[in-house]
Amino acid sequence: METFNSTTSTSLLLLLTILFLSTIVSQINGGGIKTQSEVLGQFYKAKFNQNSNIDKSQVNLDDQHQYLHRKIVVSDQEGLKENDKIDKLPGQPSIKFDQYGGYVTVDKSAGRAFYYYFVEAQRSKDSLPLLLWLNGGPGCSSLAYGAFQELGPFRVNSDGKTLHKNAFAWNHAANVLFVESPAGVGFSYSNTSTDVKIGGDRKTANDNYHFLINWLQRFPEYKDRDFYISGESYAGHYVPQLAHTILYHNKKANNIIINLKGILIGNAVINDEMDTRGMYEYFASHALIPDEVEAEIQKQCKFTGSENEESDECKEAQGIADYDTQPIDIYNIYAPICHNSNLTSNPKKPSIVIDPCSDYYTIAYMNRPDVQKALHANVTGNIKYSTWQPCSDVLTKWTDSPSTIIPLLREFMANDIRVWIFSGDTDGRVPVTSTKKSIKIMNLPMKTPWHPWFLNGEVGGYTQVYKGDMTFATVRGAGHQVPSYEPARALSLIMHFLAGTDLPDSKRHNY
Numbered sequence: 001m002e003t004f005n006s007t008t009s010t011s012l013l014l015l016l017t018i019l020f021l022s023t024i025v026s027q028i029n030g031g032g033i034k035t036q037s038e039v040l041g042q043f044y045k046a047k048f049n050q051n052s053n054i055d056k057s058q059v060n061l062d063d064q065h066q067y068l069h070r071k072i073v074v075s076d077q078e079g080l081k082e083n084d085k086i087d088k089l090p091g092q093p094s095i096k097f098d099q100y101g102g103y104v105t106v107d108k109s110a111g112r113a114f115y116y117y118f119v120e121a122q123r124s125k126d127s128l129p130l131l132l133w134l135n136g137g138p139g140c141s142s143l144a145y146g147a148f149q150e151l152g153p154f155r156v157n158s159d160g161k162t163l164h165k166n167a168f169a170w171n172h173a174a175n176v177l178f179v180e181s182p183a184g185v186g187f188s189y190s191n192t193s194t195d196v197k198i199g200g201d202r203k204t205a206n207d208n209y210h211f212l213i214n215w216l217q218r219f220p221e222y223k224d225r226d227f228y229i230s231g232e233s234y235a236g237h238y239v240p241q242l243a244h245t246i247l248y249h250n251k252k253a254n255n256i257i258i259n260l261k262g263i264l265i266g267n268a269v270i271n272d273e274m275d276t277r278g279m280y281e282y283f284a285s286h287a288l289i290p291d292e293v294e295a296e297i298q299k300q301c302k303f304t305g306s307e308n309e310e311s312d313e314c315k316e317a318q319g320i321a322d323y324d325t326q327p328i329d330i331y332n333i334y335a336p337i338c339h340n341s342n343l344t345s346n347p348k349k350p351s352i353v354i355d356p357c358s359d360y361y362t363i364a365y366m367n368r369p370d371v372q373k374a375l376h377a378n379v380t381g382n383i384k385y386s387t388w389q390p391c392s393d394v395l396t397k398w399t400d401s402p403s404t405i406i407p408l409l410r411e412f413m414a415n416d417i418r419v420w421i422f423s424g425d426t427d428g429r430v431p432v433t434s435t436k437k438s439i440k441i442m443n444l445p446m447k448t449p450w451h452p453w454f455l456n457g458e459v460g461g462y463t464q465v466y467k468g469d470m471t472f473a474t475v476r477g478a479g480h481q482v483p484s485y486e487p488a489r490a491l492s493l494i495m496h497f498l499a500g501t502d503l504p505d506s507k508r509h510n511y
């Protein structure tokens with residue numbers, strides 16, 4: 001097991017000191033928080049550091065790993081659903097659907113529990129499917145991003161204490177469940193201190209599975225409901241790995257069956273080599289770095305082993321690319337960056353496209369004692385670290401992260417699980433060029449050729465469908481967090497995914 005950034009305990013100490021100092025600095029000047037836009041880059045650096053001990057071995061579908069073998073414990077959830085019902089969040093506009101928040105224990109002996117936030121559908125909650133959303137990182141919160149900045153029913157105002165409605169919330173299409181995972185992220189915690197410091201893909205998948213079966217016990221009316229899993233970024237690992245865990249347990253006799261129908265991943269980490277090559281290709285094709293630098297990177301860099309196997313020529317070219325792209329938000333190359341992280345005494349007029357300073361509004365809101373009380377979060381006050389952060393600053397080690405998740409995508413296609421892969425086409429970090437490269441190496445036969453898809457008379461993006469039921473779709477003009485930047489197009493996408501219908505190929509469609 002290794003740290004994200006180093007091997008030796010001295011450098012770990014240094015890292016922790018820097019993290020600690022940066023927390024203090026951020027409290028002083030409001031800057032320097034760890035955001036989703038930084039975490040993935042830092043993680044990649046750590047993963048390919050020459051001293052990295054992160055297990056990158058490919059997923060073995062017959063993996064008899066200890067985590068799959070952990071005994072499944074379903075606890076009595078009697079009465080807990082009623083306790084979890086949220087009356088009203090502070091500063092919330094009035095709504096006509098129910099919302100819940102609370103903890104589900106995922107490991108009793110360790111004292112590990114995941115925080116969830118659940119919003120029922122705005123109408124037809126009894127027939128619409130159940131949709132789980134996961135954010136990536138690793139270490140970033142589905143509450144911070146998914147629920148309160150992307151596809152949830154509310155967004156936080158610039159005053160940090162009131163909310164406004166998101167007209168394109170995904171609970172127009174489904175009952176939507178957000179979970180903060182793994183332990184150490186957001187309000188999810190463990191009474192065993194190492195749990196919040198050390199994470200890994202396998203442990204996360206297994207804990208997410210334990211969360212889900214116990215949550216379904218608490219909300220039994222959703223047990224037989226069509227179930228879908230969605231997520232973005234590093235959730236390109238979490239989503240398929242949870243789906244794989246569900247299929248594994250569904251196949252075993254005497255087990256609880258989860259009615260998994262499909263998965264949807266966006267701007268997703270799929271294949272390390274393709275993701276990285278595609279990123280530099282995107283930088284050059286979008287006029288961020290010189291073509292010669294890109295050509296040098298593609299020629300000189302291997303992207304398959306650790307950093308010390310890379311030549312000086314490779315590293316030098318990468319250094320130029322870093323310099324050129326560092327000043328912009330590569331997660332949405334055309335978006336403004338946040339220039340003033342201060343809260344405002346009166347809320348700014350809400351915009352449809354996310355305010356680039358929204359992380360700061362969300363941090364202020366989630367750390368309010370009245371908000372935590374209303375959410376039923378941090379109830380026992382036993383979260384040892386001091387503040388809720390959008391991306392964990394306590395999780396510092398990661399044990400395993402396979403170099404590709406393509407074998408899992410193939411497994412789902414073979415098991416009639418719907419697979420959709422989408423891509424906001426202004427993201428430069430896990431860009432459309434990366435996703436296209438990963439799909440290309442899958443070598444799938446085509447069902448419907450590439451064509452524009454439409455919403456309200458405009459091109460919403462482009463799509464191509466592969467035989468064996470896999471859909472690829474871009475979302476035009478959206479960055480890494482697609483629903484934050486193109487909320488209407490994102491809602492149309494999720495509606496078609498859930499309905500299992502092709503994205504509209506003519507201008508006449510208006511949803």
Ligand SMILES: *[C@@H]1O[C@H](CO)[C@@H](O)[C@H](O)[C@H]1NC(C)=O
Nearest residue numbers: 105108111112113191380382
């Ligand atoms: C963690 O410890 C606190 C205090 O003893 C306890 O109230 C809580 O239930 C424990 N959490 C879990 C998940 O067991």
Ligand SMILES: *[C@@H]1O[C@H](CO)[C@@H](O)[C@H](O)[C@H]1NC(C)=O
Nearest residue numbers: 028029030339340341342343
């Ligand atoms: C943010 O608030 C601090 C403290 O009130 C103030 O000193 C600073 O000038 C503000 N920043 C901006 C950009 O307005």
Ligand SMILES: *[C@@H]1O[C@H](CO)[C@@H](O)[C@H](O)[C@H]1NC(C)=O
Nearest residue numbers: 378381382383385386387388
């Ligand atoms: C949890 O609540 C305690 C007070 O009960 C507070 O000191 C602490 O900052 C909170 N932790 C988080 C992560 O919000």
